[in-house]
Amino acid sequence: MIVLEHVNKVYDNGFHALKNINLQFKRGEITVLIGPSGCGKSTLMKLVNALNTPSSGKVLINGKNVSELNPVELRRNIGYVIQSVGLFPHMNISKNAGVVPRLKKWDKDKIEQKVNELLDMVGLDYKIYGTRYPSELSGGQQQRVGVVRALAADPDIILMDEPFSALDPISREQLQDELIRLQQELHKTIIFVTHDMDEAIKIADTIVLMKDGEVIQTGKPDTILRHPANDYVRNFIGSNRLQNENTYEIPLVDEVMITNPVMAFPGRGLAEAIKMMEMKRVDSLLIVDRNRQLKGAVSIYRVLDQYGEEGMTVADVMQPVRYSVAPGSTLPEAIEIMDNHQLSNLPVVDSNNQFLGLITRGSVVKHLAQIYPAMVPPLPNGEDE
Ligand SMILES: Nc1ncnc2c1ncn2[C@@H]1O[C@H](COP(=O)(O)OP(=O)(O)OP(=O)(O)O)[C@@H](O)[C@H]1O
Ligand SMILES: [Mg+2]
Incomplete structure (x- = not known):
């Protein structure tokens, strides 16, 4: 010194x-x-x-x-x-x-x-x-x-x-x-x-x-x-x-999305799907095939509603994914879609229907928490020094 x-x-x-x-x-x-x-x-x-x-x-x-x-x-x-x-x-x-x-x-x-x-x-x-x-x-x-x-x-x-x-x-x-x-x-x-x-x-x-x-x-x-x-x-x-x-840089969905969300293959049985959601504490599953092509989504309510005969798979009850964003979209675009359609999450899917990741409320909060210190002015009296 x-x-x-x-x-x-x-x-x-x-x-x-x-x-x-x-x-x-x-x-x-x-x-x-x-x-x-x-x-x-x-x-x-x-x-x-x-x-x-x-x-x-x-x-x-x-x-x-x-x-x-x-x-x-x-x-x-x-x-x-x-x-x-x-x-x-x-x-x-x-x-x-x-x-x-x-x-x-x-x-x-x-x-x-x-x-x-x-x-x-x-x-x-x-x-x-x-x-x-x-x-x-x-x-x-x-x-x-x-x-x-x-x-x-x-x-x-x-x-x-x-x-x-x-x-x-x-x-x-x-x-x-x-x-x-x-x-x-x-x-x-x-x-x-x-x-x-x-x-x-x-x-x-x-x-x-x-x-x-x-x-x-x-x-x-x-x-x-x-x-x-x-x-x-x-x-x-x-x-x-x-x-x-x-000017703070507007984040892209690519930086915000989680890349390992809870996914299931179409052939999963309904009991398995319920167990998975229970274990991972989520209320929906994204259904992807082995090439990570997005096939659909099921919610816990949908599965419980349709829960019946043995041999039924998530493919039988899943619904098409209506809303998604392309990689390179901005976070505000994604949030607007989620807001307008009352979605708790939003998949990021490329032009080949490849599932890249998922924007969730949690991932948004986490990202904002990371950039937040850079967005607010430092504390007065040099407390940040
Ligand atoms: N030996 C010296 N006797 C009298 N004055 C001096 C002497 N050396 C430097 N000065 C004066 O002191 C001042 C500061 O000089 P200094 O060399 O520290 O400046 P500087 O900030 O490094 O400038 P520069 O960016 O041009 O290198 C200048 O006005 C210079 O003329
Ligand atoms: Mg000098």
Whole structure:
């Protein structure tokens, strides 16, 4: 955990770059610093690896004041990716990636193994790229090596200052995806600087929005989108995105239906059918053949009503299924049919009369309960944080 307490930074020329910053960077999370050029993102980030010192206030890493730690040692234990990548031009890719582990005097084999593994993880075959020089790689590939270099010594903390900003949109998306994937495996504490709100929303666990050396709002991407603190944040997010984020997607019957409802073959005897309904606590059965073709339905009342001579099967008493929906229909369409015809359930059947699943009142409630948290605003007073 990294904590900033009442941090101010006044540069030698008198410029007040950070104003009373109080922040926590949670362990194992990606925190994204975002804000316009010159707002102090890099200044803030460099406090963590002691490339900058606060003019007042404290920076604590796991409870220890950074100013009391050996800065060289500290930097070796914190991965750092800078925008310009900064690979050493005279070292091949493997050597570049292994710089920090070498400084830490790791065993040669261990370094090689780690570097190869990480290059593979970011999609660079070490057999091809390991012996190349930075100038022989594309910008995106160099960025990947920059990320590998920051990860190589297995630091708990990684600082990434606009690491992907020089990339074309496609490479950028790819690297974002890779970062998310890597993070799922590695659970590093990552501070990531960007100008790009889409990037922030995509990768952040927590977003810190800055302006003129101050923190304007901190929160999960979803919280910031739903509850921008002021017009500045609203502008920064862009009103487009706000609208998109608030339209909740209409569920399809395919997501809501239960796929293993109580079914019976047409040859079942009536006593068996009653027993089945009793055991499964349902009041009707859908009758399907071995190819899951929907043949009909029987209710318990119908079976009891017709219950007579031995040898009668459900096929003898079943009724055709009058109402069904096709896959891809929306839940509101299904609910409307159920409502209009007083149905307790509704089969989902494709154009070949194949029975796919059943919308029941229970399945609707269950689905709504799942999406409900996403539809309601979070509790006030940060109770959802
Ligand atoms: N060494 C320095 N001396 C004086 N002022 C500085 C120094 N370094 C940065 N600044 C000023 O501090 C402010 C914050 O700079 P910083 O590099 O932290 O911004 P940033 O948010 O990272 O911007 P960008 O998005 O452009 O990288 C800027 O106005 C900058 O000019
Ligand atoms: Mg910067």
